[in-house]
Amino acid sequence: MSISVPARSADFGTGLTDTEWRIEANIYFCRFYQPIPQYGLAVFFHQAGETLEFYLESTRNLMAEGQAALTVEAPAWRSSALTTELGYVNVRDRQIPIRVETARAGRMMDELGLGMAPTLTRKAKFGDDRVRVQISPVDFKAYYNDYLACQAGLLPVNFEQIRQSTVRFDGGGDGLDARARSQLDDIVTYLKADPLITAIYVDGHSDSVGTRYDNRRLSERRAYRVTDYLVNAGIDAAMILTRYHGERYPIASNETAAGRAQNRRVTLQFDRIDDDPEDPLAGLPDFEAR
Numbered sequence: 363m364s365i366s367v368p369a370r371s372a373d374f375g376t377g378l379t380d381t382e383w384r385i386e387a388n389i390y391f392c393r394f395y396q397p398i399p400q401y402g403l404a405v406f407f408h409q410a411g412e413t414l415e416f417y418l419e420s421t422r423n424l425m426a427e428g429q430a431a432l433t434v435e436a437p438a439w440r441s442s443a444l445t446t447e448l449g450y451v452n453v454r455d456r457q458i459p460i461r462v463e464t465a466r467a468g469r470m471m472d473e474l475g476l477g478m479a480p481t482l483t484r485k486a487k488f489g490d491d492r493v494r495v496q497i498s499p500v501d502f503k504a505y506y507n508d509y510l511a512c513q514a515g516l517l518p519v520n521f522e523q524i525r526q527s528t529v530r531f532d533g534g535g536d537g538l539d540a541r542a543r544s545q546l547d548d549i550v551t552y553l554k555a556d557p558l559i560t561a562i563y564v565d566g567h568s569d570s571v572g573t574r575y576d577n578r579r580l581s582e583r584r585a586y587r588v589t590d591y592l593v594n595a596g597i598d599a600a601m602i603l604t605r606y607h608g609e610r611y612p613i614a615s616n617e618t619a620a621g622r623a624q625n626r627r628v629t630l631q632f633d634r635i636d637d638d639p640e641d642p643l644a645g646l647p648d649f650e651a652r
Contacts, residue, residue, distance in 0.1 A: 370490070370491045373496070374399070374400060374401040374496070378500055380399070381500035383396055383504070384397070385508050385509060385512065387512035389515055389517050390517065391410060391646065392408045392516065394407075394505070394509040398495060401420060403418070404418055404497045405418070405419060406470075406471060407647065408512075409520055410516040413464040415463060416462040416466075418460040419457060423455055423459045423487065425453045425460075425484040426484060426487045427455050428452075428484065429451065430451050430484035431450060431484070432447075432448040432450065432480070432481075433480075434446040434481070435479050435480075435481045437477070437479045437499060448466050448469060448480075455652070460482060461649065471506075474499045474502040475499075480497045481495065481496040482496075519551075521552070524548070525631065525632055526629065526630075526631055528628070529588055529628045530623065530624075531627065531628070532626070533569070533622065534571070536580060546595070547595070549592075550596070554596065558641060561601055561632065561633035562597070562630060562631075563630065563633075564630055565628065566581035566582060566588075567584075567607055567610075567628070567629070568609050569612070569623075569626050577609045580608075581609075585605065588628045589602055589604045612625045
């Protein structure tokens with residue numbers, strides 16, 4: 363089915379002489395964006411531990427809620443090229459009205475590299491006109507390698523992914539399997555990179571199989587197994603508070619094998635300074651801002 367749009371439009375975009383690309387790069391995220399005059403920003407965003415996405419950020423949202431058409435069009439100086447339709451994307455009445463998932467965001471990047479212009483079109487918030495935002499391919503290739511370099515330097519995980527982590531254990535055991543060690547390695551990498559982490563809480567737990575005394579000792583061994591792994595990897599032991607609780611705090615029923623597997627765990631939580639004026643995470647987009 364072809365995508366149809368109203369005839370009249372308010373067009374936003376740049377041309378051959380006024381297109382600008384910018385990159386905000388650090389180990390926490392890559393923000394590769396194009397300012398759209400009188401509209402806002404067209405942003406390719408890749409956060410550590412996540413995948414690429416695209417979003418529009420508007421100084422004032424001009425699009426009506428609903429669905430916008432996403433197409434790939436020829437810029438004005440390549441009028442002979444064909445238009446490709448990439449479907450629809452949701453529009454919300456927010457400062458960031460549009461987000462595009464990984465697959466189509468990657469396609470948009472590919473098309474920019476080919477000299478084409480991804481375009482978003484939606485009925486205006488007020489009136490019957492359409493709002494049309496086009497991303498220019500001018501100079502895209504000149505900055506794309508900088509984006510790739512930023513992407514390659516991202517941490518393996520972000521803070522939200524580790525802030526409440528759980529390491530699982532086999533029944534009756536306190537050994538760290540390959541999956542647990544890989545998980546802890548990623549956590550260590552993040553902790554070493556983020557100077558705003560101030561404390562680490564390690565809590566050991568067990569299922570209810572066995573005596574309460576034995577389960578408490580087992581949860582202790584599990585907790586210290588994780589703590590020792592962190593310390594041996596270079597984390598300051600003074601930052602770590604290690605506790606163990608046996609079977610006291612189940613998160614699932616101990617009447618089933620699946621529930622017991624969830625209860626055999628060590629959890630990690632982290633304190634992080636959240637009001638530092640130099641905090642790089644303050645640059646993360648707020649997708650709920652109005």
